[in-house]
Structure formats: structure tokens, C-alpha cells
Amino acid sequence: MSGDVHVRICERLGVKLPRATRRLVHCRNEQEAQALKAELQARLAEYRLEMHPTKTKIVYCKDGKRKGTYPNIQFDFLGYGFRPRLVRRSRDKTLFWGFNPAVSASALKAMRAAMRELNLRHRTDLPMDEIARQINPLLRGWIEYYGRYAPSALYPLLRYVNQMLLAWAMRKFRRFKAHKIRASRFLQKLAQEKADLFVHWRLGMTGTFA
Incomplete structure (x- = not known):
């Protein structure tokens, strides 16, 4: 060459x-x-x-300084999606357009599929700490890898996990059957009292259970 x-x-x-x-x-x-x-x-x-x-x-790496018009301004690489994003400058907290990575849509889809394959929402024979034992290694690995850049992009996945736990609780406990709001309040309280039960709860990423 x-x-x-x-x-x-x-x-x-x-x-x-x-x-x-x-x-x-x-x-x-x-x-x-x-x-x-x-x-x-x-x-x-x-x-x-x-x-x-x-x-x-x-691909044209479009950002606040590179303002040209090209057909391709984003790409995926190693599970990350690189594209123009609004980011906050650390020194003065102002927003600006950068060309930055975050977990890609295809990676999020694959992680949700991995959660679905466990079929934990139907495993009412398991206690919650056993469910935590099964999914915490997965969550820990995903958060450590994809959470290095734009960790907020992981919130849709973490909400999905919480909603899976909500569906499990409504099947597990008779008092929550057909009572989604009551089950949601139960999990919210549990996430506050036992934040170390799930990896994403421990990091404050409780999201929503509704």
C-alpha cells in the first residue's frame, strides 16, 4: 500500500x-x-x-463544528451507535452537539431478547433473590460495558427489566393480581429498602415499574 x-x-x-x-x-x-x-x-x-x-x-462525523450535509451521519461499531448527540460540557454544563457513542438500538434489542429468553416473569416458583442471582451478572456486564458512554441510553433496557419484575410480582403474589399500581408501589419501596438486591437498583437506576 x-x-x-x-x-x-x-x-x-x-x-x-x-x-x-x-x-x-x-x-x-x-x-x-x-x-x-x-x-x-x-x-x-x-x-x-x-x-x-x-x-x-x-460516514460524516457531523457535530457542532462539522455542519455539512451527507447521507450517512451515523454507524454502529462493537455494540455502540455513533451519531450526533446533544452532550453536556463538564466545565460549564452547557449543551452542544457532539459526535458521540452510546449503546446501539440493535444492542438494546439483543439485550431485551436475552432477558425474554430467561422467561423469568413466569417463574413464580423462584424467590426474588434467585431471580437477582440469575440476571445480575448480565446486568453488571452490560452496565460496565455500555454504561461507560451515555449511561442514560441504557434506561430503556433497565425499565424493561423493572417491568419484567412487575409482571413477575403480579403473578407471584395473589394480592397483586390485577393490581398493577399496588405491585408497582411494592417494588418501588423494595428498591429503596433493598437497593443492593439488583445491580441497577444499587446504581440508582430504578427507572419505573408502571
């Missing part, structure tokens, strides 16, 4: 790139990005490889 391209690909004989290899390259302008894309396509073709026709794209 030419000296103008700051990307190296292992070219030793016998070394193959994984089929799902993903690379994220930052360029200074569109012309540089187009040139890099063409050069990468040519080099990969030499090894009978090719870029994914739909997943390979050039």
Missing part, C-alpha cells in the same frame, strides 16, 4: 483475514476516505477478498 495510507494489513503468505473482520478508519476529508476505500478494495482483491457491499460505508 502507498505511504499515504495509514493502515497496515498483514500480507504474509498463508495469513487470511477472518470473514467478519471489521476496521474503523478515520480520515480528514471525503476525498481521502474515497481514495482509501478504493485502495483497500484493490489490495483485498489481490487475495480474493472483498469488502461487504452494504456494511462498508463512508
Whole structure:
């Protein structure tokens, strides 16, 4: 590859790139990005490889300073969605547009699906501390990974978990059957008194049970 391209690909004989290899390259302008894309396509073709026709794209990192108009201004990478977002400046608390990551919509969908597969809302044979034992490792891992950037983007998932607990309580306890508000108040009180029961309660992310 030419000296103008700051990307190296292992070219030793016998070394193959994984089929799902993903690379994220930052360029200074569109012309540089187009040139890099063409050069990468040519080099990969030499090894009978090719870029994914739909997943390979050039994205404009639009923010408060870069105000151009381009068709692609967002992308997903490693479970994060990168796009223009309103963020708060730490030194003076003012809002501005940045190009920042947060958990992606597809990652949220996958996490909700993982929760559904546990089918815990129907496990009325289990006590609540057993439910906590099963889901806390999942929640802890997700919060530690996705909560590093824009943790508030995880709130839809945490609300979903709370609503799952609400459905479980309404099935588990006869006094809450058909009494959603009463069950919600019970869980709200429990989240205050035993905040360490669930990982997201411990972090103050009780969300809503209604």
C-alpha cells in the first residue's frame, strides 16, 4: 500500500483475514476516505477478498463544528451507535452537539431478547433473590460495558427489566393480581429498602415499574 495510507494489513503468505473482520478508519476529508476505500478494495482483491457491499460505508462525523450535509451521519461499531448527540460540557454544563457513542438500538434489542429468553416473569416458583442471582451478572456486564458512554441510553433496557419484575410480582403474589399500581408501589419501596438486591437498583437506576 502507498505511504499515504495509514493502515497496515498483514500480507504474509498463508495469513487470511477472518470473514467478519471489521476496521474503523478515520480520515480528514471525503476525498481521502474515497481514495482509501478504493485502495483497500484493490489490495483485498489481490487475495480474493472483498469488502461487504452494504456494511462498508463512508460516514460524516457531523457535530457542532462539522455542519455539512451527507447521507450517512451515523454507524454502529462493537455494540455502540455513533451519531450526533446533544452532550453536556463538564466545565460549564452547557449543551452542544457532539459526535458521540452510546449503546446501539440493535444492542438494546439483543439485550431485551436475552432477558425474554430467561422467561423469568413466569417463574413464580423462584424467590426474588434467585431471580437477582440469575440476571445480575448480565446486568453488571452490560452496565460496565455500555454504561461507560451515555449511561442514560441504557434506561430503556433497565425499565424493561423493572417491568419484567412487575409482571413477575403480579403473578407471584395473589394480592397483586390485577393490581398493577399496588405491585408497582411494592417494588418501588423494595428498591429503596433493598437497593443492593439488583445491580441497577444499587446504581440508582430504578427507572419505573408502571
